[in-house]
Amino acid sequence: MIDPHESTTDRSDLHVSQNGDALPPPIRRIALDRQPTVALPPSQDSVALANGDRSLAAAARPTRGIAGPERMSISGLSVFYGDNEAVKNVSLPIRQGEVLALIGPSGCGKTTLLRTLNRLTELTASARREGLITLDGADIDSLEVTEHRRRVSMVFQQPNPFPMSVFDNVAYALREQGSKRPKKSALEPYVIDALQRAGLYDEVADNLDHPALRLSGGQQQRLCIARALAARPEVLLMDEPCSALDPKSTNVIEELITELRTDLAIVIVTHNLQQAYRVGDHVAFMYLGDLVEYGPTDQVFDNPSADRTRDYIGGAFG
Amino acid sequence: MATPTRPRSSATPLPPLPLPRTPGTPKAPKKKKRVNESIRTWRLTDRIGYVLMWAAGLTLCAIGIGILAFMAFKGVQYLRPDLIFSHPTVEPDQSKSGGFLDPLLGTILITLIGILIATPIAIAAATWIVEFGRPTWLARLIDSGIEIIAGTPDIVIALFGLVLFQQGIFGWMSFTAAGGAVFGRSFLTAGAMMSLIALPMVFAATREGLQAIPAHVREASYALGKTKAATIRRVLLPSVKANISTGAALGMGRIAGDTAIIVVLLGASLRLDPEGSIPFLRVLQGTGATLTSYVYNNSPAGEGNAPQKAYAAAFVLLLIVLGLNFAVDLIARSGKKSGLETSRLGAR
Amino acid sequence: MLDRLKEPWTDRRAGLLLGALACFVLLVIVFMIVFVALRAWPSFAHNGLSWFSSKGNVDQQLDKMVNSGANPGSADYQLGAWPLIYATLLTTGLAAFVGLFFSLFSAIFIVEFAPNGVRRVIVPIVRLLAAIPSVIYGLIGILVLAPFVGNSLVSQERKGSVQYVIPLSGTGLMVAVAVLTVMITPIMIAITVDGLHSIPKPWKEGALALGVNRWRAMWTVTVRAARPAIIAGAVLATARALGEAIMISMVAGSKGFSPNPLDGLTFLFEPLRTLAATVVEDSESVNAPAMQASLYAMALVLLAGAFFLSLGSWFAKQPLKKYGTRS
Numbered sequence: 001m002i003d004p005h006e007s008t009t010d011r012s013d014l015h016v017s018q019n020g021d022a023l024p025p026p027i028r029r030i031a032l033d034r035q036p037t038v039a040l041p042p043s044q045d046s047v048a049l050a051n052g053d054r055s056l057a058a059a060a061r062p063t064r065g066i067a068g069p070e071r072m073s074i075s076g077l078s079v080f081y082g083d084n085e086a087v088k089n090v091s092l093p094i095r096q097g098e099v100l101a102l103i104g105p106s107g108c109g110k111t112t113l114l115r116t117l118n119r120l121t122e123l124t125a126s127a128r129r130e131g132l133i134t135l136d137g138a139d140i141d142s143l144e145v146t147e148h149r150r151r152v153s154m155v156f157q158q159p160n161p162f163p164m165s166v167f168d169n170v171a172y173a174l175r176e177q178g179s180k181r182p183k184k185s186a187l188e189p190y191v192i193d194a195l196q197r198a199g200l201y202d203e204v205a206d207n208l209d210h211p212a213l214r215l216s217g218g219q220q221q222r223l224c225i226a227r228a229l230a231a232r233p234e235v236l237l238m239d240e241p242c243s244a245l246d247p248k249s250t251n252v253i254e255e256l257i258t259e260l261r262t263d264l265a266i267v268i269v270t271h272n273l274q275q276a277y278r279v280g281d282h283v284a285f286m287y288l289g290d291l292v293e294y295g296p297t298d299q300v301f302d303n304p305s306a307d308r309t310r311d312y313i314g315g316a317f318g
Numbered sequence: 319m320a321t322p323t324r325p326r327s328s329a330t331p332l333p334p335l336p337l338p339r340t341p342g343t344p345k346a347p348k349k350k351k352r353v354n355e356s357i358r359t360w361r362l363t364d365r366i367g368y369v370l371m372w373a374a375g376l377t378l379c380a381i382g383i384g385i386l387a388f389m390a391f392k393g394v395q396y397l398r399p400d401l402i403f404s405h406p407t408v409e410p411d412q413s414k415s416g417g418f419l420d421p422l423l424g425t426i427l428i429t430l431i432g433i434l435i436a437t438p439i440a441i442a443a444a445t446w447i448v449e450f451g452r453p454t455w456l457a458r459l460i461d462s463g464i465e466i467i468a469g470t471p472d473i474v475i476a477l478f479g480l481v482l483f484q485q486g487i488f489g490w491m492s493f494t495a496a497g498g499a500v501f502g503r504s505f506l507t508a509g510a511m512m513s514l515i516a517l518p519m520v521f522a523a524t525r526e527g528l529q530a531i532p533a534h535v536r537e538a539s540y541a542l543g544k545t546k547a548a549t550i551r552r553v554l555l556p557s558v559k560a561n562i563s564t565g566a567a568l569g570m571g572r573i574a575g576d577t578a579i580i581v582v583l584l585g586a587s588l589r590l591d592p593e594g595s596i597p598f599l600r601v602l603q604g605t606g607a608t609l610t611s612y613v614y615n616n617s618p619a620g621e622g623n624a625p626q627k628a629y630a631a632a633f634v635l636l637l638i639v640l641g642l643n644f645a646v647d648l649i650a651r652s653g654k655k656s657g658l659e660t661s662r663l664g665a666r
Numbered sequence: 667m668l669d670r671l672k673e674p675w676t677d678r679r680a681g682l683l684l685g686a687l688a689c690f691v692l693l694v695i696v697f698m699i700v701f702v703a704l705r706a707w708p709s710f711a712h713n714g715l716s717w718f719s720s721k722g723n724v725d726q727q728l729d730k731m732v733n734s735g736a737n738p739g740s741a742d743y744q745l746g747a748w749p750l751i752y753a754t755l756l757t758t759g760l761a762a763f764v765g766l767f768f769s770l771f772s773a774i775f776i777v778e779f780a781p782n783g784v785r786r787v788i789v790p791i792v793r794l795l796a797a798i799p800s801v802i803y804g805l806i807g808i809l810v811l812a813p814f815v816g817n818s819l820v821s822q823e824r825k826g827s828v829q830y831v832i833p834l835s836g837t838g839l840m841v842a843v844a845v846l847t848v849m850i851t852p853i854m855i856a857i858t859v860d861g862l863h864s865i866p867k868p869w870k871e872g873a874l875a876l877g878v879n880r881w882r883a884m885w886t887v888t889v890r891a892a893r894p895a896i897i898a899g900a901v902l903a904t905a906r907a908l909g910e911a912i913m914i915s916m917v918a919g920s921k922g923f924s925p926n927p928l929d930g931l932t933f934l935f936e937p938l939r940t941l942a943a944t945v946v947e948d949s950e951s952v953n954a955p956a957m958q959a960s961l962y963a964m965a966l967v968l969l970a971g972a973f974f975l976s977l978g979s980w981f982a983k984q985p986l987k988k989y990g991t992r993s
Contacts, residue, residue: 118875120871120874120875123871123874144359146359146877146878146879147359147877148877149874149875149876149877150876150877151877153875153876153877154875156868156871156872156875158868160866160868160869160871160872162869162872162873162887162891163869163890163891163989163990164890164989165989172873172876172878172886173876173877173878176873176876176878176882176886177876177877177878211988211989211990212989212990213989213990214990224872227872227876228875228876231876231877359879360879360881360882361882364879364881364882364885367771367881367885368779368881370771371771371772371774371775371779371881372775372779373771374767374768374771374772374775375771375772375775375776375779375780375784375788377768378768378772378788378791378792378851378855379784379787379788379791381795381848382788382791382792382794382795383791385795385798385806385848386791386794388806388810389802389806438687439687439690439691442683442684442687442688443684443687443688443691445684446681446684446685446687446688447688449684450681450684450685456685456689459692460688460689460691460692463691463692463695464691465976466695466972466973466976467691467694467695469902469905469972469975469976470698470909470969470972471905471908471909471910471911471942471968471969471972472909472911473909473911473942473945473946473949473965473968474698474702474909474965474968474969475698476949477702477705477945477949477961477962477965478697478698478701478702478965480952481701481702481704481705481962482697482701514694517691545676545677545680546677546680546681547676547677547679547680550680571797574799575797575798575799575800575801575802576799577799577800577801577912578911578912578942578946581912581946581949582946582949582952586950610799610801610912613801613802613805614801614804614912614916617804617805617808617809617916618808618809618916619804619808619915619916619920625809628805628809629805629809632801632802632805635799635801635802636798636799636802639797639798639799640794640797642797643793643794643797
């Protein structure tokens with residue numbers, strides 16, 4: 001019988017019985033008169049979140065965007081890497097004034113879809129595309145690819161500023177696109193405007209020649225956004241832009257997206273369901289290359305029509 | 319760092335950017351012709367650069383294939399087996415002046431001497447720098463030193479060898495006259511200087527190999543109680559055997575192809591001219607020729623005027639050097655299979 | 667005693683032994699500089715700074731040294747090596763300049779634009795070209811290029827116009843620079859290709875995603891970021907060109923003559939001889955004290971040149987570090 005009020009533990013190391021056999025190690029007695037650590041009961045907020053109540057998330061993002069004209073339209077798009085069909089017959093509209101969030105587990109084709117929108121998949125030799133994508137009504141295959149990419153800009157997952165100054169980074173697109181190289185003074189207002197729209201101007205205003213690689217991660221990502229915005233694209237594609245960043249920078253960039261969506265059509269791929277809920281106005285859920293569900297965010301999250309969507313959002317897999 | 323601020327949209331509208339915008343067509347024609355990067359839209363400088371680039375690439379191909387094909391053609395045309403196996407003689411009549419057996423032996427001899435001297439020193443230096451390396455200034459100094467040796471022209475090394483090995487203490491390495499004047503030219507002296515040529519390559523390869531060994535391999539060995547010396551001897555060096563071999567093969571290729579040191583430090587005899595009385599050492603103490611000096615002397619630049627022999631000898635030399643470089647590829651490939659990271663040399 | 671060798675060596679002993687062997691390398695360099703300088707000293711002592719100037723026909727001065735015997739007087743040491751220095755600078759500079767552009771464009775071709783089949787051919791070719799000994803380059807130069815230039819490109823009338831000064835037999839500046847360029851290009855290509863490959867892909871992708879064409883993306887981002895590697899390759903290749911003796915002595919005409927750009931097209935065909943080639947050609951007579959001092963002096967100048975080259979490359983790389991590059 002263990003005496004609960006005894007507060008010592010047996011310290012003898014020599015576990016030898018009287019006739020020399022080795023005894024099993026002694027049972028350490030538990031000290032019971034210390035104050036126990038008690039788990040606190042769950043608060044109202046965490047209970048609500050666990051039950052799928054998104055009121056906190058909704059409070060973090062006040063309004064949904066108002067959809068404007070359709071900028072890009074995807075009809076029947078299939079993308080093949082060799083024989084592997086990464087994207088299967090997807091059709092989506094991309095409208096100005098709203099953010100389209102692509103969600104889905106890894107390998108479902110959302111990044112491939114995004115990269116197809118600005119024809120980056122053509123860099124892979126084995127990639128093949130079928131179906132129609134239009135930009136402002138024009139088939140993107142009829143456009144020069146460099147011009148298409150000027151109108152549909154991309155921000156990548158890992159911030160990738162060039163090894164140049166901040167000014168040169170943002171001015172890069174402007175310098176290299178025209179047929180004549182503009183003077184630095186002519187570019188300055190556009191660079192400053194892009195940096196302001198990206199929310200970086202105040203931090204770098206005192207020295208625009210600061211080396212871009214010496215900025216922090218969040219600043220570098222905003223610099224990449226500024227760089228993408230400099231040439232006034234019509235559509236902005238973002239491939240998990242906050243996944244490599246700390247929460248504070250993530251917050252800033254999410255606010256930025258909300259600001260930018262009035263002028264642009266934004267498509268964002270994200271792994272983070274809460275972020276998709278906060279930021280996205282329409283949500284497209286993809287699974288293994290198929291577009292499983294598409295609809296307004298509130299409807300998809302609260303009332304998904306497909307079982308798979310319900311499972312994914314509920315966290316059954318992912 | 320300033321705290322990130324809220325982004326602001328542009329206050330004043332800016333004039334539209336003067337960039338080209340084409341309308342495009344609503345739906346592409348049935349037979350889809352993808353408009354990719356057509357060079358027509360590029361700037362003039364871009365187009366010039368593109369054309370120059372293709373020109374450079376194709377010219378390079380043409381020159382390379384031209385040189386190799388030409389040497390192969392001439393070599394096959396002029397090389398006869400008896401040339402490889404007969405001794406050269408000094409004869410005005412070219413048909414009787416023999417082949418280049420001695421120069422061939424000379425090349426092999428010089429390469430072996432050079433690499434045998436260079437390899438231990440290079441491995442020792444690389445191992446010391448990677449595994450010990452304290453004090454740091456010394457390590458950096460030695461690193462720069464080997465870079466200086468790598469950048470030194472070979473005739474400077476040749477002249478240095480001459481002055482070094484004409485000192486009395488090195489009299490045993492070459493012919494020493496009765497009055498004490500040291501000749502300074504022999505296989506031993508030339509080989510010793512050749513080792514300086516090969517040293518940087520073996521050093522670089524070994525160092526890359528040792529640096530590529532992940533830290534946990536060393537830590538595992540130390541954790542088992544082995545001393546650093548034992549770790550180096552039993553674990554690290556065996557695993558960089560492929561790198562060392564690669565570096566050695568590259569070094570041997572460079573030694574075999576070097577002419578300046580031979581011309582200065584090997585004396586001018588056409589045949590192997592042993593010196594002294596100790597059975598094997600006498601060959602090394604004597605003078606001779608190598609394929610490189612043979613080619614040089616038989617070309618219009620030297621005394622002889624036997625371009626056919628020069629082509630034949632050059633072809634054999636080329637085969638030896640290219641064979642060594644091919645061996646580098648083989649070693650690098652088989653080294654990859656063994657699992658550890660091997661050096662990049664020759665692997666691209 | 668064998669037992670003693672078999673006992674595990676203490677780390678300290680192993681470290682000292684390896685360190686001693688490593689320091690041996692430093693000793694070699696020190697000795698090299700000291701010994702070469704010692705033997706070179708008489709030449710500089712007798713000439714002073716005028717060693718670097720032109721005192722007329724260099725070949726005559728060198729011949730005088732060969733014949734001066736074992737006890738040369740001060741007059742025998744006279745040497746104005748400027749024609750040789752000028753020839754060295756000319757050949758090295760031209761070859762490095764042409765080679766840099768040739769190798770840069772070839773490297774861009776190999777890394778980005780070459781179709782796969784062409785790439786599979788060109789990469790081994792570059793490696794093989796880098797391995798070919800210089801005497802074989804010299805052989806091709808003197809047996810193929812020089813006769814071609816001498817017979818087809820240089821007219822009889824041009825040869826006649828200078829025949830009392832120099833022979834225009836084909837061996838000369840043009841062939842020398844051409845072969846030298848082909849010799850040093852593979853080294854530069856190999857290092858530049860390595861440098862271009864080491865640029866992280868996100869930069870290139872980012873540039874393409876901004877709508878610049880492939881050439882522009884390569885040129886303004888990748889090549890710009892790889893500048894340290896390009897400089898390193900250029901310096902290595904230039905150092906090799908500087909010290910190239912055998913090939914130059916075979917194809918450049920072996921005359922201590924200063925090619926004059928004002929001669930017009932004839933400038934390209936004029937013979938010359940570099941410092942390194944002079945050393946190799948006159949090395950048989952190195953026993954004559956006057957000649958010995960002169961040759962060692964030339965070697966010392968070459969050594970100094972190689973040293974200044976690497977110093978220059980260090981300086982050239984410094985401003986590139988500001989914005990962050992792959993070095």
